[in-house]
Amino acid sequence: MDGLMHRTAAFSLILLLCACQGRALADTKAALRVIRDQCVGCHKPGKAKGGLLLTTAEKMMQGGDSGTPVKPGKAAESLLYQLCLAEGDPHMPPKKQLAAAELAALKAWIDAGAAWDAAVFDEPPAPRQVKLSTLPAAHQPVLAMALSPDEKLLAVARANTVLLVDLAQPARPVIGSLEGQMEPVPSLAWSRDGRWLVSGGFQKLSIWDAGTRQPARVISQGLVGNVSALVCDASGKAIFAADGESGGAGFIRQFDMTSGTLLATWKAHDDNVLSLRLSAKGDRLLSAGADKMARVWDAASLKLVAALEGHTNHITAAAFNQDATQVATAGADREVKVWDVASREQDAVLGDKKVAFAGIDWTPDGKTLAVITDKGACSLHTDLKKHEGTQRSEASKERKLPAAGEALTCVVITGDSKWVFAGSFEGNVHVWDAADGKLAGRLELSPAPAEKAAPAAK
Ligand code: HEC
Structure with missing residues (x-):
């Protein structure tokens, strides 16, 4: 028997998302996952904010309105990293501060040469912990x-x-x-x-x-x-x-x-x-x-x-x-x-x-x-x-x-x-x-x- 299965007359679904915080991984995949999950939503074809696309290495290096945002080997001089710091202006992502581990991953990745791994963008996301609970009984589609x-x-x-x-x-x-x-x-x-x-x-x-x-x-x-x-x-x-x-x-x-x-x-x-x-x-x-x-x-x-x-x-x-x-x-x-x-x-x-x-x-x-x-x-x-x-x-x-x-x-x-x-x-x-x-x-x-x-x- 599956422990998740309970009979309820009324039901529905509220997703309580448990944070699956990433560990501070200093590798390419970890950094690109930050870009995929935190940045691409506003820097993709059809929505290239600041003229910048972050969907491929080539597009990223072409840069946006302010030029190439990444200087491989030099995170401290890279706009992409600078704008993510607390004092970044304009701050990226705009209304949010990346977690320390995410920032560290970006820094380590640029310092190591900013290699690309396209496979990260096709990865299925990891399942998130959810808790199911009940909603109004009238909802019976x-x-x-x-x-x-x-x-x-x-x-x-x-x-x-x-x-x-x-x-x-x-x-x-x-x-x-x-x-x-x-x-x-x-x-x-x-x-x-x-x-x-x-x-x-x-x-x-x-x-x-x-x-x-x-x-x-x-x-x-x-x-x-x-x-x-x-x-x-x-x-x-x-x-x-x-x-x-x-x-x-x-x-x-x-x-x-x-x-x-x-x-x-x-x-x-x-x-x-x-x-x-x-x-x-x-x-x-x-x-x-x-x-x-x-x-x-x-x-x-x-x-x-x-x-x-x-x-x-x-x-x-x-x-x-x-x-x-x-x-x-x-x-x-x-x-x-x-x-x-x-x-x-x-x-x-x-x-x-x-x-x-x-x-x-x-x-x-x-x-x-x-x-x-x-x-x-x-x-x-x-x-x-x-x-x-x-x-x-x-x-x-x-x-x-x-x-x-x-x-x-x-x-x-x-x-x-x-x-x-x-x-x-x-x-x-x-x-x-x-x-x-x-x-x-x-x-x-x-x-x-x-x-x-x-x-x-x-
Ligand atoms: C909610 C939308 C949004 C998200 C998410 C976002 N950005 Fe931006 N980004 C913008 C906007 C809008 C601009 C243009 C800001 C301006 O010019 O004042 C911009 C500009 C930039 C620029 C400067 C481009 C240029 O050449 O002028 C960089 C670099 C950048 N973003 C990096 C990032 C990174 C890295 C992330 C993820 C950590 C990120 N952005 C997430 C909206 C977003």
């Missing part, structure tokens, strides 16, 4: 859903619980739940044989036996933030999990499903990864994130196959078509894009540019693309055409479904294109009958504590 491979069960992550909804029964009742996690569940994935359900958490993920609904294993090795996206590989042997500190680089980790061993870890995005998918054949991994990028990876070699660049804001979700020749991305920039993986070109741009898209799902046969917005709208796109200078409205046949009236977070469409499910921040799952285009209602989830006192109006 549905943050993730996953359809079982046989499409009989819909797993719904609501707050800190995963509800299992039986789609084979007409009433779609909740027939079980996975309980015990304290913090919200931001991500969910089924193994392809339907035996295991994997749920994300904070600095951990849990593998549940879908039959007994008990946790089989909790994995936390190396995880630094929320596990924001998850997918199981095709062999059933490994899990891909995305994590990262909030606003920090997005990492993908590969874990062995049975032993929990960390098999691989790589920096996949410059900001948090918000979506992970595996192609139907299992040979391609798709990641997309807050750095506006979508990337396709070889699921075996983990090498980058394609980088899809064109969104101007977060990509909230992404999906493959049936043979992974195309990728669809939903953006906070109010656009849905369909990409050709081989050419990396945009085949189509969908959406009317009015609202941010929050989720996307593509039927396994590639026929129907379901998209949702954070204003409660849901639409289905079929007959996707290649964009050839034509109007947006001609890029696909779009069917707008009646609005849910709540901010939506995630969407699932069944393989036969008949049913669409969308989760909301309020904790509901809305159901549309795609055949007649009607809102069929909501799933009867067990009431959230807040609803018991004041039943939600239908």
Whole structure:
């Protein structure tokens, strides 16, 4: 049993960050970590304060408005060090004094010749100690859903619980739940044989036996933030999990499903990864994130196959078509894009540019693309055409479904294109009958504590 797992009706997450103060290390990595963590935020491309970039050795030596800030071998004569001293003017970092150990690391590094080590900038941050505690019970968002491979069960992550909804029964009742996690569940994935359900958490993920609904294993090795996206590989042997500190680089980790061993870890995005998918054949991994990028990876070699660049804001979700020749991305920039993986070109741009898209799902046969917005709208796109200078409205046949009236977070469409499910921040799952285009209602989830006192109006 994992000692961290406690059942609480109300929950949530307050991060009490324990300071992990570095020791006074007089080496290159230690100094560059100070620059990475304390300086780069204001001295990076797009935000070069004082004209100075501190992201590569070359840029640093090019200097800013006042010239080269580092004289290798002479810290006392280097502006970069002088400005960090208590009397520095302008003082760096502007509203803060570096710890003595950090200053010492910078000094020793410059005195030793200011060598560079680019690898420091791709390092995953170390996990921080956190304490989880409870927040208002009214906060019960549905943050993730996953359809079982046989499409009989819909797993719904609501707050800190995963509800299992039986789609084979007409009433779609909740027939079980996975309980015990304290913090919200931001991500969910089924193994392809339907035996295991994997749920994300904070600095951990849990593998549940879908039959007994008990946790089989909790994995936390190396995880630094929320596990924001998850997918199981095709062999059933490994899990891909995305994590990262909030606003920090997005990492993908590969874990062995049975032993929990960390098999691989790589920096996949410059900001948090918000979506992970595996192609139907299992040979391609798709990641997309807050750095506006979508990337396709070889699921075996983990090498980058394609980088899809064109969104101007977060990509909230992404999906493959049936043979992974195309990728669809939903953006906070109010656009849905369909990409050709081989050419990396945009085949189509969908959406009317009015609202941010929050989720996307593509039927396994590639026929129907379901998209949702954070204003409660849901639409289905079929007959996707290649964009050839034509109007947006001609890029696909779009069917707008009646609005849910709540901010939506995630969407699932069944393989036969008949049913669409969308989760909301309020904790509901809305159901549309795609055949007649009607809102069929909501799933009867067990009431959230807040609803018991004041039943939600239908
Ligand atoms: C919150 C933003 C911020 C952070 C963090 C920050 N700086 Fe700066 N930095 C600035 C600004 C703004 C200027 C320009 C100040 C001015 O010209 O008055 C500047 C200027 C500088 C300059 C002078 C550049 C030139 O050529 O004029 C150096 C050197 C420098 N920073 C080093 C650092 C170092 C080293 C750190 C980390 C220990 C750091 N900065 C962290 C905002 C920041």
